[in-house]
Amino acid sequence: xxxxxxxxxxxxxxxxxxxxxxxxxxxxxxxxxxxxxxxxxxxxxxxxxxxxxxxxxxxxxxxxxxxxxxxxxxxxxxxxxxxxxxxxxxxxxxxxxxxxxxxxxxxxxxxxxxxxxxxxxxxxxxxxxxxxxxxxxxxxxxxxxxxxxxxxxxxxxxxxxxxxxxxxxxxxxxxxxxxxxxxxxxxxxxxxxxxxxxxxxxxxxxxxxxxxxxxxxxxxxxxxxxxxxxxxxxxxxxxxxxxxxxxxxxxxxxxxxxxxxxxxxxxxxxxxxxxxxxxxxxxxxxxxxxxxxxxxxxxxxxx
Numbered sequence: 001x002x003x004x005x006x007x008x009x010x011x012x013x014x015x016x017x018x019x020x021x022x023x024x025x026x027x028x029x030x031x032x033x034x035x036x037x038x039x040x041x042x043x044x045x046x047x048x049x050x051x052x053x054x055x056x057x058x059x060x061x062x063x064x065x066x067x068x069x070x071x072x073x074x075x076x077x078x079x080x081x082x083x084x085x086x087x088x089x090x091x092x093x094x095x096x097x098x099x100x101x102x103x104x105x106x107x108x109x110x111x112x113x114x115x116x117x118x119x120x121x122x123x124x125x126x127x128x129x130x131x132x133x134x135x136x137x138x139x140x141x142x143x144x145x146x147x148x149x150x151x152x153x154x155x156x157x158x159x160x161x162x163x164x165x166x167x168x169x170x171x172x173x174x175x176x177x178x179x180x181x182x183x184x185x186x187x188x189x190x191x192x193x194x195x196x197x198x199x200x201x202x203x204x205x206x207x208x209x210x211x212x213x214x215x216x217x218x219x220x221x222x223x224x225x226x227x228x229x230x231x232x233x234x235x236x237x238x239x240x241x242x243x244x245x246x247x248x249x250x251x252x253x254x255x256x257x258x259x260x261x262x263x264x265x266x267x268x269x270x271x272x273x274x275x276x277x278x279x280x281x282x283x284x285x286x287x288x289x290x291x292x293x294x295x296x297x298x299x300x301x302x303x
Contacts, residue, residue, distance in 0.1 A: 014050075016050065016193070017037060017048050017049070017050055020048055021034070021037065021039065021048055024039050028041065029041075033045075037049070045283070045287070047279070047283060049279060051272055051275060051276055052194060052219060052223070052267070052272070053193075053194050053196070053269070053272060054199070054264070054267050054268050054269045054271065054272045055196065055199050055200065055203055055264060055268060055269055056268060056269045056270070057203070057264060057265055057268035057269070057270075059200070059203045059204070061172045061173060061175075061176045061204075062176060062180075062203055062204050062206065064173065065173065065176045065177060065180060065204070066177070066180075067180075068180045068181065068205070068206065068207040068209070071176075071177040071178075071180040071181040072180070072181040074177055074181070075087070075177055075178060075181040075182075076181070079122070079124065079164055080159065081122060082120075082160075084120065085120055085121070085122060086117065086120055086121045086122070086183045086184075086246055087121075087122055087123075087124060087181065087182045087183050087184075088107070088121065088122070088123040088124070088182060088183065088184045088185070088186055088242065088246075089123070089124050089125075089126065089178050089179070089182040089184075089185050089186075090103055090123070090124075090125045090126065090127075090185070090186055090187070090188070091126045091170075091175055091178070091179075091185075091197045091200075092125075092126070092127060092128070092197070093127075093128045093129075093130035094127045094128065094129055094130045094137065094140060094141055094144065094167070095130050095131075095137070095140075096136065096137075096140050096190075097189060097190055097191050097192065098188070098189050098190070098192075099188035099189050099190045099215065099232045100125065100127065100140075100144055100188070101140075101143060101144060101147060102188050102190070102232045102233060102235070102238070103123075103125070103186055103188040103232065103238075104123070104125070104144070104147050104148060104151060104163060105147070105235050106186070106188070106232070106235050106238035106239045106242060107121075107123045107151065107162065107163065107239075107242070108151045108154075108155075108162075109235045109236065109238075109239035110239040110242045110243060111151075111155050111162060112239075113236075113239060113240075113243075114239075114243050117243075117246065118155055118162075119160050121162065121246065122160070122161060122162055122163070122164055123162065123163055123164065123186075124164040124166060124178065124182075125144075125148075125163065125164070125165050125166065126166050126168075126170050126175065126178065127144065127165060127166065127167050128167075128168070128169045128170065129141070129167060129168075129169070141167075144165070145165065145167075147163075148163040148165045151163050175200070176200070176204050179200060179201045179204035179205070179210075180204045180205065180206075180207075182201075182210060183209075183210060183211070183245070183246060184210065184211045184212075184213060184242065184245040184246060185197070185198070185201040185210065185211075185212050185213070186213040186238075186242065187201075187212070187213070187214050187215055187218060187220070188213075188215050188230075188232035188238070189215045189217055189218050189232070190215070190217055190232060190233075191217055192215070192217060192218040192219065192220075193219055194218065194219040194220055195214075195215075195218040195219065195220045196220075198212060198214050198218060198220040198221075198224055198227065199220060199224070199264055202224065202257065202260045202261055202264060203261070203264055205257050205261070208253065208254040208257040208258055208261075209250065209253050209254070209257070210253065210257065211227075211228065211244075211245035211246075211248050211253055211256070212224065212227040212228070212256075212260070213227065213228045213230060213238070213241050213242060213245055214227035214228065214229055214230070215229075215230060215231070215232045216229050216230065216231055217231075217232070223263050223267070224260045224263065226255075226256040226257075226259045226260050227256070227260065228241040228244060228245055
């Protein structure tokens with residue numbers, strides 16, 4: 001069998017695979033084959049391999065969605081935005097690894113250092129409640145609510161909300177309307193194996209518009225290199241990237257989006273699944289051959 005890791009880049013893949021092998025070695029009575037990156041237990045061999053997860057292509061939610069122009073009109077109406085408003089979005093579970101607090105602080109810093117966006121730029125955070133029975137997650141939820149309220153009190157007014165916190169589970173058709181409507185998507189994860197939100201945003205932009213601001217701590221940052229890559233802990237750098245995204249010429253947006261979409265087309269979920277199935281079939285065949293050789297050896301037949 002093969003064990004998959006949903007990560008990207010050679011160094012990151014190696015790190016996670018080695019970490020898995022070290023954990024198995026530490027806690028289970030097994031033999032570790034470091035040369036083949038395999039775990040041998042009770043006569044069974046498990047290969048440990050990285051398989052960066054991907055999206056289906058074409059994405060059915062995109063094909064079923066209204067046009068980007070219609071999506072923009074719907075979202076603008078639902079959020080009560082002015083016609084010349086600029087919209088950023090984040091889509092996450094309320095999890096401390098997603099960097100939602102750092103994301104909102106970066107928006108606050110953007111409004112501080114670039115007053116031209118005050119009254120015009122809003123950031124909609126689609127935040128699905130997560131593990132609400134755990135104290136740490138309840139505390140995070142409270143912190144995010146307080147932070148959003150503080151930023152809105154500081155910069156909002158006359159119907160303008162810089163932070164639009166949408167604390168609810170959103171079905172894919174709704175999420176993809178936001179993807180297709182927004183000017184920028186900010187993925188600020190502090191630690192993430194891949195992060196499919198980044199890939200979904202790129203897949204949604206059939207109009208080749210919009211800018212992806214992406215945390216360097218996501219696996220997706222190793223594939224979607226035409227995004228604006230940031231360290232989410234660096235609020236100054238992140239806010240500057242948001243400013244660049246909001247003022248990026250349409251031609252550059254199209255060039256970046258076209259390049260990232262080509263990656264998603266080439267490395268889609270079917271290729272991801274196919275690689276695993278091919279590797280699993282190859283391993284099973286190798287084990288079958290090894291079993292026959294062992295059987296012949298035990299009967300004294302030379303091979």
